[in-house]
Amino acid sequence: MTRAPDVLPQHLGPRNERPAVDSGRGRGPLERARRSVQSFLDYSRGDSYAGAVTAAELSERLASYLTRATGGAVAIAGLRQLPGGASRETWAFEATLAGEPQPRRLVLRRDPGPTSVDSDRAHEFQILRAARAAGVPVPEVYWLGDDPEALGARFFIMEYVAGETLARRLLRDAEYQHARGVMTAQLGAILARIHALDTTVQGLDFLAAPRTGRGAAQTEVERYEQLYRGLAPEPHPVIELALRWLETHLPAPGRETLVHGDFRIGNVLFDADGVHAILDWELAHRGDPLEDLGWMCVKAWRFGGPLPVGGVGERDELFAAYEQAGGGAVDPAAVHFWELFGNMKWAVICIAQARTFLDGGVASLELASLGRRTAEVEHELMRLID
Amino acid sequence: MQDRPTTLELLAAVRDFVIRDVVPTLDGRRQFHARVAANVLAIVERELRDGDAQLREEWTRLRTLGAVAADRDGGPHDVDDDVPPADPATLRAAVVALNADLAARIRAGDADHGSFRAAVLHHLRATTDDKLRIANPGYLAEASR
Numbered sequence: 001m002t003r004a005p006d007v008l009p010q011h012l013g014p015r016n017e018r019p020a021v022d023s024g025r026g027r028g029p030l031e032r033a034r035r036s037v038q039s040f041l042d043y044s045r046g047d048s049y050a051g052a053v054t055a056a057e058l059s060e061r062l063a064s065y066l067t068r069a070t071g072g073a074v075a076i077a078g079l080r081q082l083p084g085g086a087s088r089e090t091w092a093f094e095a096t097l098a099g100e101p102q103p104r105r106l107v108l109r110r111d112p113g114p115t116s117v118d119s120d121r122a123h124e125f126q127i128l129r130a131a132r133a134a135g136v137p138v139p140e141v142y143w144l145g146d147d148p149e150a151l152g153a154r155f156f157i158m159e160y161v162a163g164e165t166l167a168r169r170l171l172r173d174a175e176y177q178h179a180r181g182v183m184t185a186q187l188g189a190i191l192a193r194i195h196a197l198d199t200t201v202q203g204l205d206f207l208a209a210p211r212t213g214r215g216a217a218q219t220e221v222e223r224y225e226q227l228y229r230g231l232a233p234e235p236h237p238v239i240e241l242a243l244r245w246l247e248t249h250l251p252a253p254g255r256e257t258l259v260h261g262d263f264r265i266g267n268v269l270f271d272a273d274g275v276h277a278i279l280d281w282e283l284a285h286r287g288d289p290l291e292d293l294g295w296m297c298v299k300a301w302r303f304g305g306p307l308p309v310g311g312v313g314e315r316d317e318l319f320a321a322y323e324q325a326g327g328g329a330v331d332p333a334a335v336h337f338w339e340l341f342g343n344m345k346w347a348v349i350c351i352a353q354a355r356t357f358l359d360g361g362v363a364s365l366e367l368a369s370l371g372r373r374t375a376e377v378e379h380e381l382m383r384l385i386d
Numbered sequence: 387m388q389d390r391p392t393t394l395e396l397l398a399a400v401r402d403f404v405i406r407d408v409v410p411t412l413d414g415r416r417q418f419h420a421r422v423a424a425n426v427l428a429i430v431e432r433e434l435r436d437g438d439a440q441l442r443e444e445w446t447r448l449r450t451l452g453a454v455a456a457d458r459d460g461g462p463h464d465v466d467d468d469v470p471p472a473d474p475a476t477l478r479a480a481v482v483a484l485n486a487d488l489a490a491r492i493r494a495g496d497a498d499h500g501s502f503r504a505a506v507l508h509h510l511r512a513t514t515d516d517k518l519r520i521a522n523p524g525y526l527a528e529a530s531r
Contacts, residue, residue: 234482235489238510244492304528365422372429375517376525382514383529385507 184313294338
């Protein structure tokens with residue numbers, strides 16, 4: 001059990017106005033940041049929360065849910081938990097539906113424990129459905145479990161998409177040599193499609209948007225500055241310098257679009273042909289589309305690879321593919337801003353993780369050691385700041 | 387005085403044990419955590435060896451920066467015969483306080499340009515390099531290539 005408790009100090013919660021990217025979920029931005037980092041930590045995948053149901057029990061309840069949902073007898077086989085981070089559970093299984101000769105390979109995404117009406121899973125379901133309709137490669141979603149009684153928590157069921165997510169394999173294994181060559185252009189084109197998605201038409205009005213009177217960049221910088229000031233146990237002049245740089249180099253407000261929010265190589269499902277699906281839409285919000293391009297270039301997501309785009313591609317290639325696919329003109333200086341912002345954000349997340357350990361909430365060696373990874377990100381910030 | 391092995395020698399022995407004897411018997415998540423544990427021990431060894439010297443140098447650089455700022459502000463400064471606190475805990479607390487001062491100056495815009503900015507950048511680059519020499523020397527070697 002390594003699910004981080006929400007230790008967000010009271011003064012960091014909603015003050016006079018609602019935090020811009022809280023999206024009314026009743027959770028603090030710190031929890032959102034934590035979820036982001038949990039999905040980054042491949043080695044933390046496979047955790048489950050205390051009180052998790054057994055596979056046998058879940059299998060039985062899934063069968064009865066799907067029997068009700070489809071109106072015919074459903075047989076479940078091979079239910080197993082997949083690596084999936086601490087903010088939700090992911091299970092793979094096969095379901096044979098009445099009248100179908102072949103079993104379907106499906107995935108269950110389940111909230112970690114009982115939740116309120118305004119569920120993460122319901123939002124994720126809607127975003128995935130809208131993304132797929134817009135031609136973004138994502139798993140097809142089938143059933144949204146509105147009744148938490150059915151499986152003990154909110155959930156949805158989607159298509160199982162085969163593939164690899166381990167960035168280190170992409171960077172080093174011979175079988176992904178072709179994928180390494182084509183991936184940057186694919187990612188640019190996919191991002192253009194994501195950013196073209198009309199959130200008003202698709203019913204995604206729950207997505208958090210930049211604060212009134214402030215641009216997307218200022219909203220995001222202020223959000224992480226607030227986290228930093230509330231959480232850092234000691235002063236960090238480098239983060240202070242980065243915040244000052246960001247505040248004095250805010251890009252002129254441009255387009256406001258859907259932003260994936262965690263668009264990096266670890267959230268790309270790939271195979272030998274390249275990108276298969278874009279995963280983990282939990283941090284989606286409305287903002288500056290170039291935020292996604294900058295985050296993709298953050299050094300931590302290169303996993304030791306030599307090139308800036310996820311270790312496998314050049315920035316120019318990413319930008320050209322994005323523009324060619326209708327993403328709009330890319331200002332490299334604005335992407336640089338977002339890359340620097342991304343490093344600041346990652347440094348703050350490292351500090352937040354260490355703080356969880358220091359507060360005694362989670363006796364985890366990996367959280368403790370993340371405190372010392374802040375040094376890597378500070379070094380990168382000093383390289384980026386001129 | 388304690389007998390040999392020294393603290394560093396004992397830590398190295400534990401680290402060798404974890405890597406050679408424990409890691410191969412585990413798999414998955416626990417094996418990963420055993421590797422993290424060995425890595426944390428290596429950090430502690432390097433910090434025990436070099437941490438105090440680094441902290442004294444950081445203290446000296448921060449005092450010099452303070453003098454640069456005071457000079458610019460026309461305030462008094464006299465750091466020529468300054469020496470860092472001998473007690474490690476006092477030294478650490480002093481560096482935290484100096485870093486808080488520096489952070490406040492940066493936040494106020496004092497390091498936005500000019501010679502003070504150059505001095506701050508120089509100091510922070512030296513500091514982040516030193517932090518990596520303890521936290522992850524491999525990263526520093528790769529980044530400097």
